[in-house]
Amino acid sequence: MRPPPVLNEKGKLKHQALPYAPLDPDYVGNLTYEAFQHGHCMYSVVEGLVRALSEKVGGPYLTWPTAALEYGFAGVNGWGSICGTMNGGAYALNLISPNPRPLIDDLYGWFERTSLPDWAPDNPKFEIEGAVSNSILCHVSIDAWTKTSGKGAFTPERSDRCGQLAASVGRKVTQLLNAQAANTFVPAYPITEEVQECRSCHTEKASYLENSQSKMDCFACHEKHDL
Numbered sequence: 001m002r003p004p005p006v007l008n009e010k011g012k013l014k015h016q017a018l019p020y021a022p023l024d025p026d027y028v029g030n031l032t033y034e035a036f037q038h039g040h041c042m043y044s045v046v047e048g049l050v051r052a053l054s055e056k057v058g059g060p061y062l063t064w065p066t067a068a069l070e071y072g073f074a075g076v077n078g079w080g081s082i083c084g085t086m087n088g089g090a091y092a093l094n095l096i097s098p099n100p101r102p103l104i105d106d107l108y109g110w111f112e113r114t115s116l117p118d119w120a121p122d123n124p125k126f127e128i129e130g131a132v133s134n135s136i137l138c139h140v141s142i143d144a145w146t147k148t149s150g151k152g153a154f155t156p157e158r159s160d161r162c163g164q165l166a167a168s169v170g171r172k173v174t175q176l177l178n179a180q181a182a183n184t185f186v187p188a189y190p191i192t193e194e195v196q197e198c199r200s201c202h203t204e205k206a207s208y209l210e211n212s213q214s215k216m217d218c219f220a221c222h223e224k225h226d227l
Contacts, residue, residue, distance in 0.1 A: 017098045018155040021056045022181055025174040026119075028052050033121035036163035041084030042072025042161070046092050053096075075138030083138045085112055085162075085169040086126050092173050102187060103176045109189025110172060116141075117164035119171055125160045140221070141165075181204030194224075 008014040032048030039047065047066040054061035067159050069091065071077055072084040090182035093100040115130035142153050142162075151157045179185035193213035 015094075015098070015100070017056050017100075018053075018096050020053070020096050020177060020181060023049075023056065023174050025171040025178070028174040029119055029140045029167040029171035030121050031165055031168040033124075036166050039067075039070055040073030041162055041166045042088035042091075043067065043069045043084075044166045045085050045088030045170045046095075047169075049092050049096075049173060052174075060095050064223050067217055073216050080139030080142075081137060083111070083136055083165075085166050086136045088166075089173050095177065096177060097180060099180070102181060103185070106185075106187050106189050107169075107172060107176060109191070111169070113135055113189060117161065117168040119168045120164060123163060124147050126157050128157065128161045128164050135221070153188065 006014045006016060028048050030048075031051050032044050033045035035047040035051070043066055046069055050061050050064050050066055052063075053182040054143060067090060072087045076087070077079040086108060086216075090100075090104045093103045093107065098102050112134055113132065114130050117128055117130055120128070129149055133139060133144040135144075142158065145151075145161055146153055147157070149157065149161070151161075176185065
């Protein structure tokens with residue numbers, strides 16, 4: 001019989017993190033890139049981290065079913081929604097961090113505002129230039145990169161771009177976990193003032209419109225307008 005869920009004092013799910021030991025971000029990045037060669041973005045971000053922890057911690061990481069995450073490719077089964085690296089990154093942080101929410105927020109802010117990929121594995125297939133997406137959505141991220149690179153969405157270069165992007169994200173997730181474990185984590189990507197201004201009407205309870213729930217950069221998809 002399946003045991004009941006573990007609940008906190010408020011009757012909600014209690015967060016339970018797996019054990020962690022600090023890792024070399026570059027090592028995780030290379031494992032992530034290797035995993036991408038036989039899987040895709042979401043799977044590879046989690047597999048790289050879990051494989052490194054299986055070597056250093058063992059225990060649950062030895063048999064953790066990362067293959068179940070293959071559905072996340074290309075914005076979930078090709079739908080172009082949330083980037084698989086962000087889906088996998090949040091999954092990994094929630095799995096491992098004792099306090100994942102601030103780390104997830106920082107990861108997503110970093111992804112929106114950073115030219116990615118920002119790191120190359122030891123043996124890349126191509127030299128890939130980065131692009132700033134201003135979005136965590138797969139189709140927006142790929143569109144930004146195709147405009148910067150001049151390469152199409154179905155080229156070998158774009159595929160390798162996503163592999164190196166996954167490696168960059170696996171590396172960043174590791175850096176965040178390491179910082180939290182060392183009690184040195186400081187959020188570096190708070191929600192911007194422009195987005196906060198949008199949220200004041202759209203996403204806050206009892207706000208003027210109260211018609212959305214989001215922390216994303218609005219302007220990758222929406223035009224600015226007067227209040």
